[in-house]
Structures are given as structure tokens and as C-alpha cells.
Amino acid sequence: MSEHPRKQRRRLAPVLAVIVGLGAALGGLAAWQTWFQPELRPGFSLPDLQDDEQRSISEWDGDLIVLNFWATWCPPCVKEIPVFTALQDEYGEQGVQFIGVAIDNRDDALSFYDELDMNYPSFYGVQEAMDINEAYGNEMGTLPYTVLIDRNGAIVHRFNREVDRDDIEPVIQEHL
Structure with a gap:
């Protein structure tokens, strides 16, 4: 017997939340590195x-x-x-x-x-x-x-x- 669609959504919700959270964290890290990392002096x-x-x-x-x-x-x-x-x-x-x-x-x-x-x-x-x-x-x-x-x-x-x-x-x- 197949699970009710509502139960399937409830089981997927935490997984989707983790995926969205990881995506946001990685995006935030990339933005931080781009905007807030110090620009190091070039050597010469x-x-x-x-x-x-x-x-x-x-x-x-x-x-x-x-x-x-x-x-x-x-x-x-x-x-x-x-x-x-x-x-x-x-x-x-x-x-x-x-x-x-x-x-x-x-x-x-x-x-x-x-x-x-x-x-x-x-x-x-x-x-x-x-x-x-x-x-x-x-x-x-x-x-x-x-x-x-x-x-x-x-x-x-x-x-x-x-x-x-x-x-x-x-x-x-x-x-x-």
C-alpha cells in the first residue's frame, strides 16, 4: 500500500530543510569570502x-x-x-x-x-x-x-x- 501524500511530504520536509540550509550556508560562505576576505598585496x-x-x-x-x-x-x-x-x-x-x-x-x-x-x-x-x-x-x-x-x-x-x-x-x- 502506498503512503499518503501528506505523510510523504512530512518525511521530505526535514530533508529539504537540511538541503536548503546547506545551500544557504555555502552561499553565505562564498559571499563572505568574496566581500570580506582581505585583498592581499601583490608581490613584486x-x-x-x-x-x-x-x-x-x-x-x-x-x-x-x-x-x-x-x-x-x-x-x-x-x-x-x-x-x-x-x-x-x-x-x-x-x-x-x-x-x-x-x-x-x-x-x-x-x-x-x-x-x-x-x-x-x-x-x-x-x-x-x-x-x-x-x-x-x-x-x-x-x-x-x-x-x-x-x-x-x-x-x-x-x-x-x-x-x-x-x-x-x-x-x-x-x-x-
């Missing part, structure tokens, strides 16, 4: 301005990194470098490391680096530096462009414009 190596040796961003893993893309022909870039130099002096002992990436040729960037008395490392390059700039989220290629990377390697803030002390210092303090 470029030549250092001072000694022309290849260096990697990974040398500063564990520090709070302020990565700034700049060029000698960019007036706002030049304006913010003294701010970064002062902040490097003030926060360096707390594990804050400013790093520059000059989208420029070495000779021009090096004379600028020396003239502005920059106290933090700066890499240089042209096309490769522009590609790295884009990999860090600057799809328009505007300069200056600054990215804060926390001690775990996650990108926590981006500035796609010139920044001053009032813009960047609170963000640095928030992630110390």
Missing part, C-alpha cells in the same frame, strides 16, 4: 634607486607599509614626499615603512630622491612600475597613488590623489 621586485639592485616588497612583510607611486614630472607627488619623509621619521620605530615606486627613469628619479632628501627606500621603473601600480588597484594610472598595507599583507586603504598629513596620519594610527 624592482631595482632600488640608490644601488640599482633588485629588491622585493616582501622584505618589509610584518611592517605597516605605505606604498607610494610617484614621478618627478608629477607636482602633487613632489608636494607629498616631504610629508612622507616626516611621517617615516615619526613612525618608523613603530614598524611603519614608507616605500616609493618612481614611475620614471633612474637618473631623473635618483636626483629627485637626493634633492628631496627622501629617507625611505624607493624603487624605479617605467612600464613594469606602471603594471605594478595597476596591480595595486590604480586602473586609471593616475599619480600620485598611495596604498596602505597592514602587517598581515592586506591592502587596507588606497588614496588615488595627493595626500597630506591630515589624510594619511589617522589611517596609519588606525593600523598601528
